[in-house]
Every structure is written in C-alpha cells, then in structure tokens.
Amino acid sequence: GSCLESVKIAIDTGYRHIDGAFVYYNEHEVGQAIREKIAEGRIKREDIFYCGKLWNTCHPPELVRPTLEKTLKILQLDYVDLYIIELPMAFKPGDAIYPKDENGKIIYHETDLCATWEAMEACKDAGLAKSIGVSNFNRRQLEMILNKPGLKYKPVSNQVECHPYFTQPKLLEFCRQHDIVIVGYSPLGTSRDETWVNVSSPPLLKDPVLNAIGKKYNKTAAQVALRFSIQRGIVVIPKSFNPQRIRENFQIFDFSLTEKEMKEIEALNKNVRYVELLM
Ligand code: A2P
Numbered sequence: 673g674s675c676l677e678s679v680k681i682a683i684d685t686g687y688r689h690i691d692g693a694f695v696y697y698n699e700h701e702v703g704q705a706i707r708e709k710i711a712e713g714r715i716k717r718e719d720i721f722y723c724g725k726l727w728n729t730c731h732p733p734e735l736v737r738p739t740l741e742k743t744l745k746i747l748q749l750d751y752v753d754l755y756i757i758e759l760p761m762a763f764k765p766g767d768a769i770y771p772k773d774e775n776g777k778i779i780y781h782e783t784d785l786c787a788t789w790e791a792m793e794a795c796k797d798a799g800l801a802k803s804i805g806v807s808n809f810n811r812r813q814l815e816m817i818l819n820k821p822g823l824k825y826k827p828v829s830n831q832v833e834c835h836p837y838f839t840q841p842k843l844l845e846f847c848r849q850h851d852i853v854i855v856g857y858s859p860l861g862t863s864r865d866e867t868w869v870n871v872s873s874p875p876l877l878k879d880p881v882l883n884a885i886g887k888k889y890n891k892t893a894a895q896v897a898l899r900f901s902i903q904r905g906i907v908v909i910p911k912s913f914n915p916q917r918i919r920e921n922f923q924i925f926d927f928s929l930t931e932k933e934m935k936e937i938e939a940l941n942k943n944v945r946y947v948e949l950l951m
Pocket residue numbers: 857858859860861862863864877892894895909910911912913914917918920921
C-alpha cells in the first residue's frame with residue numbers, strides 16, 4: 673500500500689515520470705495511483721510517462737509481447753510510454769524470477785539480444801509501447817543493437833547507475849553521440865540495502881562537498897546530487913516512500929550549480945558501483 677500512496681503524493685507534487693518494472697511487484701499499485709489521479713481530473717493519461725521493464729526470464733522474442741501485455745493488464749493501462757530491456761543477460765524462462773540450479777547458481781539462457789530487440793520493435797509498432805530502450809547496457813551491447821542489420825528503431829534511452837560517485841563519463845559521451853538519453857538510477861546513492869548494494873562504497877549523501885554546496889543554496893545534499901545530474905542532461909529517478917523527501921527531491925528547479933561547482937562534483941567520481949549486479 674505504501675507504493676500507491678507514494679505515487680499519488682508524487683503526482684500531486686508534480687512528478688510525471690514513473691519508473692516501474694514487473695519485478696518490483698507493485699505495478700498494480702502504480703497503475704491504481706495513476707488511474708485514481710486521472711479520475712480525480714488532476715492529470716490526463718498523456719501527462720504521465722510510465723517506464724516498464726522486460727525481465728531477464730522473458731528475453732526469448734516470443735515472450736516479449738505477452739510479457740508487456742501482462743504488465744499492461746496489471747497496470748490497467750493501454751500502453752506504456754517506454755519499455756526497456758532491464759538487463760542485457762537472459763535467465764531461463766519460467767515462473768522463477770531468479771532460476772537457480774541445485775548449487776544455487778543462476779541458470780542463464782542463450783538468447784540473441786538482437787532478436788529480443790526486434791520483438792521490442794514489434795511492441796512499439798503495435799502501439800503497446802510509445803518508445804523502446806534498454807538498461808544496464810554497456811557500449812558494446814549498445815553497438816550490437818545500433819549496428820543490427822535492418823534496425824527499425826534505435827533505443828531511445830539507456831538506464832544505468834549514475835550519480836556523483838559513479839558519473840559514467842565515457843558511456844554518457846557515447847550515448848550523447850547516438851542521441852540515447854541516459855536515465856540515471858540510484859541518483860541518491862541507493863537505499864544501502866546490503867542484500868543488493870555494495871555498502872563498502874561510502875554513503876553519497878554524507879559527502880562533504882555535496883553538503884557544503886547545498887549549504888550555499890539552502891539545499892540538501894540530495895537536491896545537489898539530483899541537480900548535478902539534470903544539469904549534465906541525465907534523467908533522474910529518485911526513489912522515496914517519504915512524503916517530505918518526495919517533495920524535497922522535486923525542489924531542484926529553482927537553483928543552478930555553477931560550472932566550477934559542477935567540476936568539483938564531477939571530481940568526486942570514484943568509478944565504483946553501488947549496484948554491482950553480481951548475478
Ligand atoms: P526513503 O524512501 O525513506 O525516503 P535512490 O533514489 O538513489 O535509489 O535512493 C533511495 C534511498 O534514498 C531510499 O532509501 C530513500 O529513503 C532515500 N532518500 C530519498 N530521498 C532522500 C532525501 N531527499 N534525503 C535523504 N534520503 C533520501
């Protein structure tokens with residue numbers, strides 16, 4: 673229930689881009705929040721930008737459309753604005769989200785990312801997704817799609833970890849050259865949940881530089897981190913279940929960082945991921 677409430681507060685606050693996924697198991701709540709806000713007359717469907725994700729067990733081309741249709745059924749929406757391949761590796765299809773063998777090792781699955789991409793293109797042609805993109809792709813994986821013979825649609829975006837401690841300068845430059853938008857996940861340095869986060873990297877929001885710059889503008893380290901990313905042309909998707917922080921993370925359009933401050937923050941890059949995706 674907390675997701676339903678948070679999305680409603682976010683929409684009231686002014687957020688329009690909602691980053692979701694089947695594997696977050698809350699698409700029913702997100703869909704309900706959007707539909708309630710439409711019914712209230714606060715927004716129209718076209719004001720919302722919903723991003724859904726194709727999970728690793730659904731890469732075989734024949735599974736792509738049925739998987740998106742399942743997401744749409746859960747959301748009770750007719751289309752998603754963006755549908756992305758969540759990760760560039762495939763797991764064995766089936767009900768297990770993390771299929772494992774008797775030794776606890778993930779069971780991978782041979783698929784051709786280009787064939788998966790063609791099925792994504794078909795979803796766009798069918799009107800089920802307005803745009804299609806990828807996530808966690810490196811340059812070589814992007815090139816594989818971009819160089820695919822008969823490519824119909826380029827990925828519009830690549831969602832990757834991106835924040836002041838992991839600034840992705842090379843990937844950002846490559847994506848800029850190819851008109852691919854970088855969507856930065858964990859823009860605040862994650863929830864530091866040890867089950868999936870590398871907590872040996874220090875907490876981003878405690879950073880002295882971010883806090884000192886924040887003080888100057890009467891902003892928090894979180895607001896400075898988000899502002900830094902948007903000034904670099906990166907789309908940010910901060911997560912919060914807390915109404916006050918949801919609002920705080922939206923108050924980033926009334927100040928701007930100087931070129932010197934941008935450089936100072938860029939210099940914080942440690943080139944270390946919080947989300948290592950070790951599987
Ligand atoms: P909460 O949901 O309790 O607000 P990321 O977006 O990088 O994944 O980070 C999400 C984490 O950061 C969550 O644990 C969230 O906790 C916390 N968080 C979100 N906004 C802020 C903020 N403005 N200041 C401090 N922590 C925040």
